[in-house]
Amino acid sequence: MGRIYNFSAGPAVLPEEVLKEAAEEMLDYRGCGMSVMEMSHRSKVYDGIIKEAEKDLRELMNIPDNYKVLFLQGGASQQFAMIPMNLMKNKKAGYIVTGQWAKKAYQEAKIYGEAIELASSADKTFSYIPDCSDLDIPEDCDYVYICENNTIYGTKFKTLPDTKGHTLVADVSSCFLSEPVDVSKYGVIYGGVQKNIGPAGVVIVIIREDLITEDTLPGTPTMLKYKIHADNDSLYNTPPAYGIYICGKVFKWIKKMGGLTAMKEHNEKKAKILYDFLDESRLFKGTVVKEDRSLMNVPFVTGNEELDAKFVAEAKKAGFENLKGHRSVGGMRASIYNAMPVEGVEKLVEFMRKFEKENAE
Numbered sequence: 001m002g003r004i005y006n007f008s009a010g011p012a013v014l015p016e017e018v019l020k021e022a023a024e025e026m027l028d029y030r031g032c033g034m035s036v037m038e039m040s041h042r043s044k045v046y047d048g049i050i051k052e053a054e055k056d057l058r059e060l061m062n063i064p065d066n067y068k069v070l071f072l073q074g075g076a077s078q079q080f081a082m083i084p085m086n087l088m089k090n091k092k093a094g095y096i097v098t099g100q101w102a103k104k105a106y107q108e109a110k111i112y113g114e115a116i117e118l119a120s121s122a123d124k125t126f127s128y129i130p131d132c133s134d135l136d137i138p139e140d141c142d143y144v145y146i147c148e149n150n151t152i153y154g155t156k157f158k159t160l161p162d163t164k165g166h167t168l169v170a171d172v173s174s175c176f177l178s179e180p181v182d183v184s185k186y187g188v189i190y191g192g193v194q195k196n197i198g199p200a201g202v203v204i205v206i207i208r209e210d211l212i213t214e215d216t217l218p219g220t221p222t223m224l225k226y227k228i229h230a231d232n233d234s235l236y237n238t239p240p241a242y243g244i245y246i247c248g249k250v251f252k253w254i255k256k257m258g259g260l261t262a263m264k265e266h267n268e269k270k271a272k273i274l275y276d277f278l279d280e281s282r283l284f285k286g287t288v289v290k291e292d293r294s295l296m297n298v299p300f301v302t303g304n305e306e307l308d309a310k311f312v313a314e315a316k317k318a319g320f321e322n323l324k325g326h327r328s329v330g331g332m333r334a335s336i337y338n339a340m341p342v343e344g345v346e347k348l349v350e351f352m353r354k355f356e357k358e359n360a361e
């Protein structure tokens with residue numbers, strides 16, 4: 001059997017080229033006589049791999065010199081704690097709650113200090129991004145937190161909130177490297193790589209140097225201090241070595257594709273095909289306010305749960321996998337990350353048209 005079209009929200013599709021290259025290097029990495037999985041993270045060869053990955057990421061995102069790039073573990077979820085533990089100097093932070101991941105981060109922050117909900121879109125099942133142009137932010141707030149692309153609900157911040165001079169912290173797990181970004185607008189940008197970059201097990205944290213201090217909350221474990229990882233170039237302990245190696249290959253692939261500007265065009269093209277169809281369909285409907293639609297995660301419904309289930313089952317048989325919506329919202333969701341080819345979305349829409357003909361009265 002060949003490869004299917006994988007619309008999983010994460011872990012998700014990776015570029016076939018990258019997987020093939022990794023397969024070729026599996027037993028003998030470039031004459032080392034061993035796999036990258038088997039080599040010391042202190043070896044010269046591995047040092048080259050992690051340094052090159054960082055260099056390519058810096059180039060792709062145009063990361064200013066006063067930012068550190070950290071390759072960590074613990075998933076995006078561990079950052080929900082690590083951020084307040086390291087950044088809550090005044091024990092006060094503002095959270096914009098636009099979905100489950102933002103809510104989880106907000107709830108976790110409450111363990112460590114005063115977390116304030118600055119805005120929320122819970123009133124309409126997180127189907128839009130609230131207006132964040134004039135938020136009421138306490139003067140002594142340590143940071144303002146957003147989840148930039150909401151993986152489950154399919155919304156995306158098209159303009160960043162006005163933080164009124166406060167540090168912006170963003171979870172970009174599901175939109176990492178999907179379009180150009182101005183890193184200087186953020187204090188911290190982080191994400192789990194398993195959505196748009198690589199295999200699960202790696203979290204990338206891009207953090208402005210002045211935010212990396214010894215002054216963490218009392219009781220912060222050594223492993224949860226940004227400073228220890230920054231001082232040791234992500235090699236304080238054994239990093240997720242193989243995962244970082246794959247991320248590095250994906251960075252090279254994106255560079256070859258033309259960088260983040262080209263990636264954005266590629267993603268806009270795919271999203272347009274799907275959204276245009278949803279807007280004209282008699283059966284399928286998108287669930288998100290148009291102006292806040294994500295380029296990466298596209299949720300939709302038929303309005304009939306049985307028909308949704310039938311669609312997911314028939315799509316699977318036709319080679320379109322993982323189209324079931326998140327268990328908390330139902331319906332369908334097509335995640336169309338960087339590595340999803342245009343053809344995958346075209347074929348999906350073709351299949352949806354056929355299903356519509358057969359099932360819409």
Ligand SMILES: *Cc1c(COP(=O)(O)O)cnc(C)c1O
Nearest residue numbers: 075076077101151171173174192
């Ligand atoms: C998947 C996801 C998470 C959780 O990631 P883990 O690595 O499983 O902890 C957090 N935030 C966003 C936006 C996500 O999409």
